[in-house]
Amino acid sequence: MSTSADTPAAPATAPEAASGAERLWSVEEHLEDILAKIRPLEPIELQLLDAQDCVLVEDVTVPAALPPFDNSSMDGYAVRTVDVEGASEEFPAVLTVIGDVAAGSGDLPVVGPGEAARIMTGAPLPPGAEAVVPVEWTDGGTGGGPASAMAAHSAAPDGGSGEVRVHRPVTARAHVRARGSDVAAGDLALAAGTVLGPPQIGLLAAIGRASVKVRPRPRVVVMSTGSELVQPGEALAPGRIHDSNSFALTACARDAGAIAYRVGAVDDDAATLRSTLEDQLIRADAVVTSGGVSVGAYDVVKETLSELAGDEGSVSFRKLAMQPGKPQGFGRIGRDRVPLFALPGNPVSCYVSFELFVRPAIRALMGLAPFDRETVRAVCAEEVASSPEGRRQFLRARYADGTATVVGGSGSHLVKSLADADALIVVPEDTTSVAAGTEVDVILLG
Ligand SMILES: Nc1nc2c(c(=O)[nH]1)N[C@H]1C(S)=C(S)[C@@H](COP(=O)(O)OP(=O)(O)OC[C@H]3O[C@@H](n4cnc5c(N)ncnc54)[C@H](O)[C@@H]3O)O[C@H]1N2
Ligand code: MOO
Numbered sequence: 001m002s003t004s005a006d007t008p009a010a011p012a013t014a015p016e017a018a019s020g021a022e023r024l025w026s027v028e029e030h031l032e033d034i035l036a037k038i039r040p041l042e043p044i045e046l047q048l049l050d051a052q053d054c055v056l057v058e059d060v061t062v063p064a065a066l067p068p069f070d071n072s073s074m075d076g077y078a079v080r081t082v083d084v085e086g087a088s089e090e091f092p093a094v095l096t097v098i099g100d101v102a103a104g105s106g107d108l109p110v111v112g113p114g115e116a117a118r119i120m121t122g123a124p125l126p127p128g129a130e131a132v133v134p135v136e137w138t139d140g141g142t143g144g145g146p147a148s149a150m151a152a153h154s155a156a157p158d159g160g161s162g163e164v165r166v167h168r169p170v171t172a173r174a175h176v177r178a179r180g181s182d183v184a185a186g187d188l189a190l191a192a193g194t195v196l197g198p199p200q201i202g203l204l205a206a207i208g209r210a211s212v213k214v215r216p217r218p219r220v221v222v223m224s225t226g227s228e229l230v231q232p233g234e235a236l237a238p239g240r241i242h243d244s245n246s247f248a249l250t251a252c253a254r255d256a257g258a259i260a261y262r263v264g265a266v267d268d269d270a271a272t273l274r275s276t277l278e279d280q281l282i283r284a285d286a287v288v289t290s291g292g293v294s295v296g297a298y299d300v301v302k303e304t305l306s307e308l309a310g311d312e313g314s315v316s317f318r319k320l321a322m323q324p325g326k327p328q329g330f331g332r333i334g335r336d337r338v339p340l341f342a343l344p345g346n347p348v349s350c351y352v353s354f355e356l357f358v359r360p361a362i363r364a365l366m367g368l369a370p371f372d373r374e375t376v377r378a379v380c381a382e383e384v385a386s387s388p389e390g391r392r393q394f395l396r397a398r399y400a401d402g403t404a405t406v407v408g409g410s411g412s413h414l415v416k417s418l419a420d421a422d423a424l425i426v427v428p429e430d431t432t433s434v435a436a437g438t439e440v441d442v443i444l445l446g
Helices: 027-036 198-206 245-256 270-281 300-306 347-365 415-420
Strands: 044-047 076-079 093-101 115-119 131-134 163-166 188-190 211-215 219-225 259-266 286-290 313-320 327-333 338-343 375-380 392-400 403-406 423-427 439-444
Touching: 027 313, 027 327, 027 347, 076 093, 076 163, 188 198, 219 245, 219 270, 245 259, 245 286, 245 347, 259 270, 270 286, 270 300, 286 347, 300 313, 300 327, 300 338, 313 338, 327 347, 338 347, 347 392, 347 415, 375 423, 392 415, 392 439, 403 423
Parallel strands: 093 115, 219 259, 219 286, 286 338, 375 403
Antiparallel strands: 044 211, 076 115, 076 131, 093 163, 313 327, 327 338, 375 439, 392 403, 392 423, 423 439
């Protein structure tokens, strides 16, 4: 039962409300209530790889030019342009090779008139040289025809033979990457608000940053409830089933960007549930439970969490105008008011609820835009004979080329068809059937 504090101003429109029964919340109302109570996590300084996919909260400026020095973009020979003017294969410019410049070299030879230094990609341009001739435009120091590669350093420790024949001229700065041509010192490397993907992490490393200030990934504790649940890998006794929700939800939480901690299934026992929650709160930025939110005699989650008060926080249980996912609990628990999502136990209900409500909340905790799943218009390939009036139905489907095809039935226990689906067809509350060929909204799952 929702408390008056949780009741939004919008009037209830569902049929139950009119008849005086407990009103149904719309999907949007529930989501708004959740997002209104979620605050982004406080920023912390994280090592680069721990900051992946996180939102940067500081402007990062470039401390020193990138590249830090003029360097070669090719393996070849560093030369003075005047020395190779008019060079051709028939009339090559013959230069004296004075040594090697490898990437990382700090001790550079000076290239004088009539001289060349073997230079590797990324190596600093030595003083005196103005350009680089790729090795393919030379004989590679062999005295033969055009080379396809250089002699390995081990085979030519002195930097190749004493001479190289250059077959083409080069202009000044040819095959040279200028200092600061990527970014200059003082430039803005990344603005606050940037989401750190692999290229951004690479840039930060390139400018020498080892750590950055970001909003961290939330730590999400996932707990399933139900005395019937058995850990996968263990044998089933009569009446028991394997716990699939805690695994699916943990995977969902990771997929949404969280650091997820899966807690084994908790029995339908109030004291165990309470103490497990207390133990877990220490490492939780959010808690997700599955099961025990309906109206059964052993629906301990609802019973226990409805009773929380004072410092314990509070959790509201409500019915939503959707299928699957009708019974839902949401609140904030403990002194730190950690958001808690009590999702229904049916596996499909649990998954769809996560997608619609928990995924956006995890993103909001990270400071990301809450919604990232794409919704497209698509042609419904087959007839949907019936959809419950007054409830928004989310049907498992496969989507391809503008067409969505329903996979399996609407039962909330059908985990195989959920695994076969890559989309959810959305049938609105006021629609009780969909003719084949009708356009529908389709949420793409990943
Ligand atoms: N009389 C009514 N009964 C039910 C109603 C209702 O309005 N009136 N609502 C139904 C709907 S809709 C749903 S959804 C479920 C929600 O039930 P609970 O959240 O209380 O979940 P449980 O009863 O614990 O379990 C339901 C179902 O899911 C299986 N389950 C639970 N946890 C797991 C898990 N971790 N892994 C795999 N499967 C799990 C469980 O064995 C049950 O079969 O209530 C309906 N009933
Ligand atoms: O609404 Mo329940 O969540 O269908 O199965």
